[in-house]
Amino acid sequence: MAQRFFSLTEDVYVPGRWYLRDPISDDAKEPRSIWRFTQGQRVEAGGRLTVPFRRPGGELDFTAAGAASTPVVSARVAAVLERLAPDDVQLLPVDIAGTSEPFSLLVVTKLIDCVDDKACQAVERWLPEDGRPDRVGEYRAVYGLRIDPARVRGARVFRLWGWTLPIVVDEEIKEALEQAGLSGGKFEEV
Numbered sequence: 316m317a318q319r320f321f322s323l324t325e326d327v328y329v330p331g332r333w334y335l336r337d338p339i340s341d342d343a344k345e346p347r348s349i350w351r352f353t354q355g356q357r358v359e360a361g362g363r364l365t366v367p368f369r370r371p372g373g374e375l376d377f378t379a380a381g382a383a384s385t386p387v388v389s390a391r392v393a394a395v396l397e398r399l400a401p402d403d404v405q406l407l408p409v410d411i412a413g414t415s416e417p418f419s420l421l422v423v424t425k426l427i428d429c430v431d432d433k434a435c436q437a438v439e440r441w442l443p444e445d446g447r448p449d450r451v452g453e454y455r456a457v458y459g460l461r462i463d464p465a466r467v468r469g470a471r472v473f474r475l476w477g478w479t480l481p482i483v484v485d486e487e488i489k490e491a492l493e494q495a496g497l498s499g500g501k502f503e504e505v
Contacts, residue, residue, distance in 0.1 A: 318464050319488045321502040322481040325379040335370035337381030338409060338420055349383040355426025355474035364409045364420060374414060375499025386421035386482060387411075393419045396472060400484075403472040414461045416493055423482055425473035426441050426468065429471045430454065434461035440477075453477035460505045483505070 337349040341362040377387040405422040436459025442449040454477045471485045
């Protein structure tokens, strides 16, 4: 039986939920890219991190914060990921005003080239004529995402080379997060 994988994305339809901005560091010596947490590699945080509110509301176990959609997770999500995929994630403690429990930024440290272009509904790649030489060959859009499990090479939590937006988890992690009562996240088989 083939291993199954799922994208983990934010459920924006949770009533009364909070909305968070991009994380900021108390290390103001140099500006840092908000995208560094979502590139599929370990990062140096550069000081204590704070995640401000865009709009206060109910705490969620999984939130895609700010323009970069940086994952912010509760302690119980962090515990599942530390137990089942310690080599695939980096958890950076963050301060969020008024929270009742600890939260962390989830940095996925695996970046895998496993999008199955032929099995997807449609894919568009950046071309030289698009004027983004830094992106040529990467995905501009992916519809009906499907991956090739044979190319995953044992990772349990990862991002996709050329299309880093979704976080992909294996079936056991999906089930463990659901059993833990995950709020704010939703899964779709890829």
